[in-house]
Amino acid sequence: MEIKSRWIKSMNDFCLTVVMTALGLFLCFSDSIVPANMPTLPAGGILVRSDMYVRLIGGIMLLLSLILFIKNLNFNKAAETAALRFTTSSQGILTFVALIIYALLLQRVGFAITTFCLGFFLVFLYMYKENKDIEKTRPILIRMAIASAVFALALLGVVYVVFGFVLRVSLP
Numbered sequence: 087m088e089i090k091s092r093w094i095k096s097m098n099d100f101c102l103t104v105v106m107t108a109l110g111l112f113l114c115f116s117d118s119i120v121p122a123n124m125p126t127l128p129a130g131g132i133l134v135r136s137d138m139y140v141r142l143i144g145g146i147m148l149l150l151s152l153i154l155f156i157k158n159l160n161f162n163k164a165a166e167t168a169a170l171r172f173t174t175s176s177q178g179i180l181t182f183v184a185l186i187i188y189a190l191l192l193q194r195v196g197f198a199i200t201t202f203c204l205g206f207f208l209v210f211l212y213m214y215k216e217n218k219d220i221e222k223t224r225p226i227l228i229r230m231a232i233a234s235a236v237f238a239l240a241l242l243g244v245v246y247v248v249f250g251f252v253l254r255v256s257l258p
Contacts, residue, residue: 090169092160097170099158106151113144177215181208197257198242205238 094100113119119140160167188204213230220226249255 088169090167092163092167094167095158095160096168098168099154101170103151103155103158106147106154110144110147110151113147114141115144177211180211184208192258198246201245202238202242205241206234209237210234 089097091097091100119137184204184207188200191200210230213234214222217226217230246257250257
């Protein structure tokens with residue numbers, strides 16, 4: 087079954103536009119994401135409340151989805167149109183599963199351990215993919231694992247410094 091329209095250049099981009107618009111509207115108008123009911127305004131006013139950042143991200147998503155929608159319209163009807171296609175790879179599926187496991191374990195295990203494990207897994211997974219032409223001997227796999235661990239530790243350190251100390255956001 088092929089889903090195609092002569093009005094839209096790429097159905098994949100159109101589906102992305104619909105999802106981004108829905109998510110952007112949810113982020114802009116939902117009251118259940120970040121509580122905004124503070125008894126008094128913070129020192130900086132309404133723009134420094136935590137819910138304003140989430141709403142700003144939603145507004146940016148809405149703007150970008152509008153740009154993508156306009157760019158995707160087939161105004162001259164002479165351009166070639168592409169049908170809806172989903173391509174999957176094992177790395178994409180493993181990344182999706184890893185992110186779901188990360189979200190489920192974040193509160194139970196803790197931020198540091200789950201973030202390190204996710205970073206290590208993803209770096210190792212994509213490093214393994216990028217080096218597909220190289221024979222995977224034990225010393226090479228050990229070097230890849232060490233490099234992945236170093237990167238995951240550095241990522242965790244940067245996240246802790248930026249969010250914990252600079253922005254003073256409490257991490258889970």
